[in-house]
Amino acid sequence: MRILLATRNPGKLVELRRITEAAGLAGVEIVGLADVPDFPEAPETGATFAENALAKARDAAVATGLPAIADDSGITVDALNGMPGIFSARWSGTHGDDEANLRLLLAQTSDVPDDRRGAAFVCAAALVTPEGADGVSPAEAAAEGTGPGRTVVHGTWRGTLLRAPAGTNGFGYDPIFEPEGETRSSAELSSEEKDAASHRGRALRALVPHLQALAGA
Structure with missing residues (x-):
């Protein structure tokens, strides 16, 4: 059975493949958007991470006829009342400009003790x-959330916002996030360490039982 992970990020593909292999999930091939014909990808307009993830997965399943997984993630900062949140990837005004997003967040929290x-x-x-x-x-899929043929799960990774970037093994806000119980930023952790603890790793592992049921494993 082919299952589409609706992403063009090779790191996410590798991560999900590692997780399904570790779970002993047989008979499942994880493919990405580069492995299927192009289709229009709607902008992320949901009010929550779950709404965006459901809408992306729904669009991918309709376009390809494959079971589809999609995720939406970001960083929430206590002192900013949970922001950037769903706006994490475009916090500085330009989608995907990791360096600008990181610099702006550090500037906004420079006086936070x-x-x-x-x-x-x-x-x-x-x-x-x-x-x-x-x-x-x-919109209906996002509003209804979990239902027949639709599942949404969550993962959270608590920590502390650093005052300066550290590490290169990551992207986005990884260099300024120190996970609880760590003295390193998430960008200083190995890929295996991040898989075991990260928000995305936790969410994807929570999907494994549903993938097993889908595959009849």
């Missing part, structure tokens, strides 16, 4: 089958 620099990475991951997407608009 150390004991109030709590933060969390949050991820919502959705699995939608073609049957679960059929006849359901993206």
